[in-house]
Amino acid sequence: MxxxxxxxxxxxxxxxxxxxxxxxxxxxxxxxxxxxxxxxxxxxxxxxxxxxxxxxxxxxxxxxxxxxxxxxxxxxxxxxxxxxxxxxxxxxxxxxxxxxxxxxxxxxxxxxxxxxFPAMVAGDLPHHFTIQAGELRTLIDRTRFAMSNEETRYYLNGIYLHVVLEGKKNYLRAVATDGHRLAKVDTEAPLGVKSMPGIIVPRKTVTEVRKLLDNDGADVEVALSETRIQFRIGSILLTSKLVDGTFPEYSRVIPQNNSRILRVSKQDLAAAVGRVAAISQERSRPIKLTVTKNHLTLSAISPDQGIAQEELDENSVSYDSDDVEIGFQARYLTDITDQIDAEAEFALADSSSPTLIRDTEQPAVLYVLMPIRV
CATH class of the missing domain: 3.10.150.10 (DNA Polymerase III, subunit A, domain 2)
Structure with missing residues (x-):
């Protein structure tokens, strides 16, 4: 040649x-x-x-x-x-x-x-739909950080895509969880997805598809079966096997009655978490949130380095409920705040129950974070 x-x-x-x-x-x-x-x-x-x-x-x-x-x-x-x-x-x-x-x-x-050179055959792909690259990128970006890396829990090593009916509307939903945090994002269901089965797109496939999503307005043609998925993006065709497993019933871990509502500036919270967590070199880097009326104190203790603390007041915080203390892994908290645009809303129950976190400007996005003992 x-x-x-x-x-x-x-x-x-x-x-x-x-x-x-x-x-x-x-x-x-x-x-x-x-x-x-x-x-x-x-x-x-x-x-x-x-x-x-x-x-x-x-x-x-x-x-x-x-x-x-x-x-x-x-x-x-x-x-x-x-x-x-x-x-x-x-x-x-x-x-x-x-x-x-x-x-x-x-x-x-x-x-x-x-x-x-091996040939990978897609086989029959009976379910077809088209989605804008920007919408698919949102589904991936808002959830992929929560995918598991544990090979023993292989059914969590990807993003779960499925269709849900809420009210009179169908939505295409992406969910990812590693057991410590959960991310859920909805987008209006494209034509053709109503009959598709729930599928788990593997972590590596998610990474490679994300690299291809440069043009927001471009159309992505998706075809799938219960074992394969195929993405056509312009002149590129990506075919992948799906995770052969059952995604857990994630809705059971989403709290429904957390009544203590904390709203805090994403920018101020993210900066404070970064500064306070810097005191600790531990992989988990636990951080404690002490919430009182319109006031949030973040603190961390390191046996080797010392103590760090930062306070946020009513200029950044809105809270009018009972005082509460709760601990999170700083990295997990940062992963979630990175996805939020302007203001984060925490729906709290107590120090040992899952916390629901939302972006006040993105109602279709929801996160759940498990607390840790601090």
Whole structure:
């Protein structure tokens, strides 16, 4: 095969497929990207057998063909070439290395047989819908921080997407939880989702899809079954297996009767949490919130470093209920406040019960945070 391609579109495509190629796999071919040229279009494919991503970019070829080369190596080479470079790829036969040239730079890359590159078949995907990239990005960004990393609880290692009926409206809901915090976001259900099954989109798939959502107004075409999901975003097609498990009945942990309402400036709260938590090097970094009338005191104690405390008054805080003390992991609290735009609303019960947290400007978003003993 022999073709030329501009650096910019190739680098963009490689940045998408490089994250999927499996760098630490015992199967060497999975670390490679498959380059296929039909004479007019260059197609790049990478897979780890759980996810496959395919992207097409314009390119001119004098000889069509296919080759597989290490994805990470090619990405680093192209990334370090100068802007505006035109790159020529040339392989005389399937047994020879692939030669790459750009200006005065030249290299040869070892290849693996194209026939060894695995094909990931999507199968029948009976459920289809279209969603704007901005809406899908909101569902992901507001929930993904709460996904679990524990392999033993594999059914929590992703985002649970399903349809709910509230009142007379259907909503597409995204939920994630690791057992310590929970995030739930609703968006108006697109046409076609009403009959879709509840699915768990794996953590790695969530990460790779999020990288592709650059244009808010662009449409994302989604097709799925009970075992597979496929996203088409412009010239990019990402196919993934779904988590084979049952997501827990999350509604049971969402408190319904927390009557103590604390409203606090997101900016002031986030800054105070960061300063107070800095006293402790512990991974959990516990922080105590003492809430009184229109007043919030944040404090932390470190056996090695000392004590830190900061107070927020009525300029930042609104509260008119019984005094309460409650402890949270600072990192978990920060993860949630990072998602809030202007003002956070805490619905509290007592020091040992789950706390409900909302963004006063985003009624479709809800968070639950479990307290810890401080």
């Amino acid at each position: 022999k073709f030329k391609v501009d650096r910019a579109p190739l680098l963009r495509a490689l940045s998408h497929v490089n994250g999927v190629a499996e760098k630490r796999n015992t199967i060497p071919i999975l670390a490679n990207v498959l380059l296929e040229h039909d004479g007019e279009t260059l197609r790049l494919t990478a897979t780890d057998m759980e996810i496959a991503v395919v992207e097409e970019i314009p390119s001119t070829a004098t000889r069509a063909g296919a080759v597989t080369i290490p994805a990470a190596v090619l990405f680093e080479i192209v990334r370090k070439l100068p802007d505006g470079a035109e790159i020529e790829f040339n392989q005389e036969s399937a047994e020879e290395p692939l030669h790459l040239r750009a200006g005065r730079y030249a290299t040869s890359l070892n290849v693996l047989p194209v026939d060894d």
